[in-house]
Amino acid sequence: MMEEENKNNSEENIEDKFSISTENLSVYFNEKPAIKDINLKVRNKSVTAIIGPSGCGKSTYLRSLNMMHELTPTATVYGSIKINNIDIQEFGVINLRKKVGMVFQKPNPFPTLSIYDNVISGLVYTGRHYKKDLDEKVERCLTASGLWNEVKDRLKVSAMTLSGGQQQRLCIARTIAVNPDIILMDEPTSALDPISTTKIEELVYNLKKEYTIIIVTHNMQQAARVSDHTAFFYLGRLVEYSKTRTIFTNPKEKLTEEYVTGKFG
C-alpha cells in the first residue's frame, strides 16, 4: 500500500535536495561516546528511517538535531549539523526547535490542558494570536494528523481522555502547529497497538509531502513501509545509509544484512 516508486533516482546528488546534514557528529555522555563521527545527509520532503539494535545511538543522534542534549548536563556534542546549509547554532536553540519538531516514544500531551489547548501549546510561546486564527489552525492541524473527526465535538475536554494512539496523533498535531520544516520521531508507535500504529504510519506517509521526517524505529517492517531512505546504526556508528529498498533487499554491508534479516538485534 505504501510502496512508492522513487521517481527521482537520477537527481540523487543535487545539494538542495538535502534538508539536514551532519558532519562528523559525535555525542559523549560523561566522556563516553554514544555516537561517533556520523556523516549523514537527509533528503528534503522524504522519510528517513533510522534502525539499529537497542543502545546503538539512534535516539542520541535524533536528539542532537534539535539540541535536546542541552538539557542533559553530562552530554557534549561535537561536529556540525546544518539545515539547508546553515549551521544550527545560528538559529539559536528556541528557533531551531520551532523549525525541527519532535514526537516522542511515549505520547506526552500536556495532561492539564484540553485537546484544543494542547494543539496550540507551542504557539502560545510565539506571541499574540487571534481566536479565529487559532480555531482555524486547530482544525487544520487536527485534520492533518487525522484526528479532527474523532475529537471535533470535544475539543475542550482534557487530552487525557484520548486513547494512546489518539494522544500520539495529538502530539503530532501539536508539533505541526508550530510550522516546522523537519519532524523527528523517536519510535512513535512503540507504545501503541497495531491499529493505532497503522494510522500513524499512514500519517507519516502523508506528512512527507510537506515535511522532512526522520523516524527512529525498532520495527523493520515499519521502516520498510514508510521510509524512502534508511540508515543503519550499530554501536554508535553509521554502518550503512541507502535507499530503503536497497537496505532491505541488497545491502552492501554484511552487518546490515544480518540485522535486517533478524540474525541479531
Place this chain on the structure above:
Amino acid sequence: MFINSYPSRSQFGLSFIFSQDWDPVKDKFGALAFIYGTIVSSIIALIISLPISLGVAIFLSEMAGKFLKTTVGFLVEILAAIPSIIFGFWGLFVLVPFMRNSVQPFLEKTLGFIPLFSGANIGTGMLTAGIILAIMITPIISAISRDVIKAIPKSQREAAYALGATRWEAIRMALLNAKSGILGATVLGFGRAVGETMAVTMVIGNRAQISAGLFDPAYSMASVIANEFAEASKTIHVSSLIEVGLLLFVVTFIINSLARILIYSATKKYDAK
C-alpha cells in the same frame, strides 16, 4: 470529645459557634473569637508564605546547582524540624519587639488608612501570629511543592522544550501541571497553621475579641485550650473547651484529608496511561 462536650453543646447549642462572648467567670462561652483568630491568622500565614514557598520550590526543583540545592534543601528540612516552642520564644523575644518598634509603626504610617493596619501597637497580636505561622509552614509548603514539581516526568519537560519553550515557559508549564499538588501542599500548610498551638499562644496576645485591626491581640482555638484547660474547674468551662477542641479536630481533619487527596492525585496523574 463528643461525649465530654455534651454539657456545653446542650446549653449553648449553635450559639456556641456564633457568639464571641467567652467569660469563664460569668459562665458565658462562645467560640467565635477563637474561630476567627485561628482562621485569620492562618490566612495571613498563607498569604505571606505562599509566594515564598513557590519561589523556593521552583528554585530547588528547576534552577539551583547541586551545592545550593542541597544547602537550601537542608535548611528547609531543618526549619521544618524545629519544635514550635522555639519559634514561640524567637517570636516573643525577636519578632514581637521588631513588630512593635519597626514594622507596625511603619505599616501604620504608610498603609494606616486601611483599617487592617491598625490596632494596639504592643507587638503581640494577629499579624505577629500570622508571620510566625508563615515561617513555620513555609518549609512544609515548599518541600511538598518541590516534590510535586519534581514528580513531573521528564517527558513533560521535554515536550515543552521541543516546542520551542524558553526556560521560564517550561517552568510555567511545570507549575500548571503541578497545580493541584501545590494546592494540596497549600491546604496542608493551612491545616498545620490552624492546629499550631505553642508558638501562636506566645505571640497572638490571647484576648478573646474580634477586631479588624491586625495589630490587635486575638486568640486562637488551640491557644485557648492550652491556656485554660489546666485551670478550668467548672464542668461547663471544661466541656466548652472540649467543644472547641472538637471543632478544631473536625476542621483540621477535613483540611488534611482534602490536602492528601489533592497531593495524591497530583502525583498519580501520570501513571494513569
